[in-house]
Amino acid sequence: MLIVPRARHRTPIARPLTAGLVLAALLWLGAWGAGPLPPLGPLLDPWRGAWALAASAPRSARGAIPGLGAAVQVVYDDRAVPHIFAETQLDALRALGYVVARDRLFQLDLQARAGGGTLTELLGPRALELDREVRGLGMARAAERLSGALPDTGAERAALVAYAAGVNAYIDSLTDRALPLEYRLLGRRPARWTPERTIQVLLRMDYVLTRNSTELERLAAAGAVGDAAAAALFPAHAPIQEPIQPAPGGPRRIPLLIPPPGPPDTLSGAVARAFQPAPPQELGSNNWAVAPSRTRAGAALLAGDPHLDLTLPSIWYEAHLAVPDGLDVYGVTTPGLPAILIGFTRDVAWSFTNVEADLMDRWLETVDDTLRPRQYRLDGRWVPLELRREIYLGPHGDTLAIDTLRFTHRGPMQRVGGGGRWISLRWTALEDGVQIGTFPRAARAHTAREWLAAMASYRTPPQNMLVADRSGTIAIRSTGRFPIRRGDGRGDRVLDGSTRATDWQGDWPLGEEPQAAAPAQGFLASANQEPQDPRDGRRYLGSDWPMPWRALRINQLLRDDSAVTPETMRRWQTDPASPRADLIVPYLLAAGATRPADTALQHARTLLGAWDRRYTLENEGAVLFENALRGVAERLWDELPSNVRPGSGALVALLDDPASPWWDDRRTSGRREQRDDILAEALKEGYNEAVRGYGQPELGGWRWALVHRLDLWHLLHIAGLSRLEIPVAGGPSTLSPSSVTGGGEGASWRMVVELGPEVRGWGTYPGGQSGNPASPRYDDRVGQWTRGELAPLSFPHRPADLVPAADLLLRPSSR
Template structure:
């Protein structure tokens, strides 16, 4: 691999000639003719100015076979990474460093679940979505057999194997895991609860607080299940090794005709996902008799999870519901292969798994399961360090085969709102907020998931008693009682990963919800006028204001005396006047985040230790809890238990400010008026091979600074740290705006580009546009596409 890297660098150094040689050997083919075996009729693909394929076919099978081919030539290595995460086979390609990641995913049960889903798939009869899926897979495999394989395989000394339906299910499994917040959070909450006690815990937002913003429900009238509506080193360190991004959250809102200038629905969606190269979503426009669809596809998944026809649009955000519980078991003292369960015992099942490792011998790996699920002690360090008792994972996703492929087909091909809901019902996990708008004027949101009913005494964030059957779930909430809102009087629906309102039984469904700062800004902004347009709504989608942080800042400033910091009057005044805007010329965020970090560190490291403190900063709790922590004047967190003095809030806030200002002077100079936020921001979209130098300079996509923030509508997230340099690690994976008054004028943008092939002109052509807040069209009008296309492939 080192020799190949040197050869590649040498070729690039040679300039144009070297680049053209590499492009000839590894670059995609966008012009000319290609023969696809089994194609029923000639299919045309027009690539627009941004590399989006517009596929014109005579049948669904031809359209999806062609999509499989063009998707693979732009994103095959991304498909490889995602299927290997979901099948637990990363070490086979990337080496021993990924062995622990493979062990984790295999223990959690994702590869086994993919096999379960594949067996169910093969046992079912024929269907339109099965035929289309198989055609897509056929197209992918024809590219693998006949196309130019991406250079990443050559660098790794590997060749891709055929793509299978099991790989499709594995990719869905990877996506589902990234939505599963419990395994990243519950061990820490349990440890804190056990070691620190209730006085510490009540100063944190483990559960939703009254001041958090709630998504209102609006349940429709129904006839049976039909709608009656108008018919128009830690686990965190381990996961950092993943060569694919994690889904982090999202925004979506749909505005009813009563609030738009056009008198028709406006639809907006921006999914928040870890930054990566290539971008997560692959856009494709399909046209065949009876179907016209513009969609956003995951690598290896044939149907767009987000997309629109000329009559309806589908979007999504993460529901963030709690669908995973952990049971701490107790072993039978006379038989280590049994757990105590009720008044008797339950056997522990064991199976051996073989993991292939690149350039190493295979590893045999034992996976043990109780009646509640797989035991995680061996693969989650936080659990192993907390208890010697087996801790088993009960996770809704692995309990039954996924029907996500069928669901996405049905929602994309739906003729009305009822058919979209019928598709949403099929998603048992992960929890998704399905967003909907249509040409008839309907707007809707469904929290789509199979929700377990837990006993009233159960705290789902704390390890449960594996010996007690009374801690287990007792049934499932009917889909009709899931959170949802259909055509509310407010004239909009919106979701931003925050808590839905109470269910029909009066309870808040537990989850890992954000505090609702984004939702509140979206709600207040939409409600402020009744003449929204596609252009005016961009201001909201690009907004970087957080209203909670200035309130936090004012509380902190009330605990200090500015006269104690005479050299820093400018930055302290700026923080006092701060609106929560994160523009690159602002100076207030530069001090705010540094100060908050040092406050939290001074409060918590003495109780948690440095590693658990860093883990805490990566949880939903950290976002939700900071205001409460700062307001809790008598909280035990304020005292440093390692000193004889009993510290109070004022002590910690002033100490943290002194430390912050000293560091910022060293970092940015003595004049605090020049501490612009842009100087603290880095932005890069990392490629799976970019973790190795010098490949980072070849494959990664770096950009100018962007308005990094915590919980603004245009969420560009980073990890809070004491260095004062913040690397944006997630943000909108696309920004979509559509007004049904003119579907052909709908717009979107990707963070880098449409292609994942280094030698494609569309590898990073949208990166600067994304940073600058620009959009580009989602073309659907045939005469425009065929009159302005950049390149054309004909499949015969």
């Protein structure tokens, strides 16, 4: 043991000097923190520091909002859902802004910053690349322009201003004790809300839902194997057709011939490298509705579950808005948006899935200077570019970077590759950001047809809008702005920018949008698949539609049951069956049979053959199947860059072409593999990989619950504020899809509504109403969501109908 002799003769000044230095260091840490350490003083303070967040919200609270016409009564039910009873719609939106800020203030701020490219002001230089991408896409400029273009006296601006007043009233009343934890950790304060910030949130939604990543993958593929092969690998039409707009005869196959790899297309490759495809995700939503003729109770039923990135707190916030003039709507809103986006009223219910349409095109521009262009060539003359300086500020107002962005009449322009080529981008989101007013208008509808009519002016992000009403009508329409192109009409290639002839020629008329109402089959469903059968010969809407695996399953369930109940609808939302496995497994089994002497392969074949092809928590076959499929993809797509993986449609097409050159594994020289060689090898390797990773199959380590976990990450990716490694049923392309490794995507909101004499709703989402990690409402619904359960949703006519868990009275304030 080391013994340090005690100093016996310390000078009188030494002790206070040392103590003074220690005190100075402590005060510095307390006030400013150090490195990743936040300021410790305000964090540890037991009165107004992080500890204060543990205090339960008062059972009865009051607040004030400037501009309120009359007092607003907010009653919280036992699921912490606010029921807002106001005299006018604008008052209801003011109150909505207030209660959302009360529960989700940091999320509001962060989402707007993500859409406006100002994350660095909160998070510092680590967010610079994200901000650069967002501003480079023109989103910051678009938010400014769209906000400025809102008419001063219009209903749209009034709604945005009212919502902002509610958010800001809460920020103004915010005490140090209630400051969200994230701000304490970052040493920051919330920014005030403006209408422009709501538009930034809308643009963020467009970024998530309409940024066409598969188009970039297709360009990257063209950069490796040429345009003809790439076009077939990312086909305009799915090789299995089960469209949203019901087509006679049920599902059908359409032939897809994939030509051999050809010479690379260098321009496409350069564009893809400049715009970097996003990593593939298992996003994808479901909705379906059943007419009274096929339900047990004789009332229409509707189910919806939009699939998105799952985070804590959730992207959704449940609320009920009730106004005497006819607005009485329950559902989910996204923090930052003054509307209930998905939900129901006393007469109608609706839910959305994303239309995977092509809304983003690219043009090769001719410029006057390859390094710093100021003009671009258009129809034989030089046209000045719009130049815009983007300044990225740090948390303390310091300048982190300055970019000069260039815009053609189409949109933002970026330099690609080293050869000085410039590509401009046109994206509907940058032009059509604000249609939030359509939602309260539609919520006043009494029938499905009225609801669709009210949503006719909705533009972006386009949605497959499914609606059902109390009279029994069910209807769907793929609603939004879909551009019309010249020539072959396709938008998934780089176009010639030197002429206006290649510009968009207008938008699809409403009557041409894929739609159906009161179908003879008695049900409607969508799962992001191609909305209409290509036999209908309509215009180009997009390419590389997801294979309709989920649609096949939903429609099969709906066809087989003519007495549907809300309980069956709930169960179907987490149905673990997989039409994808049903189609592909027989090919793997047949390929395995070609090598009877291979012991490992025969083990694998036996196990795969015994699998019921359901992604339940207890199943032990899914891990083998997914391992094998990954091995197939590695061998099959070895001609392509590693971040490019065609969808399962291309695989399905090649399964019927056993001698295609695509099956050849280029890593084996002097041998040309065919389909069964690759499938058998992938199955065997998938088995070996599973044994290496999870042990021998009889030991129980292959159970899906053990190998497939979901992560609900906190918005700042702080592990301590996240719920990680949650076992969940479902897998790629099941009705509750998730990626093989689990990841963080899935059903972000599940809802079932029965439109009987009294409308009844059930729902849940993975998370909780509160954004405060110390609150029991932060993640209280995760278990319910994981089990596939739904909670009955309270939909009181008046405050007295509810036994309140808490209440909030909002009064007008003079400020």
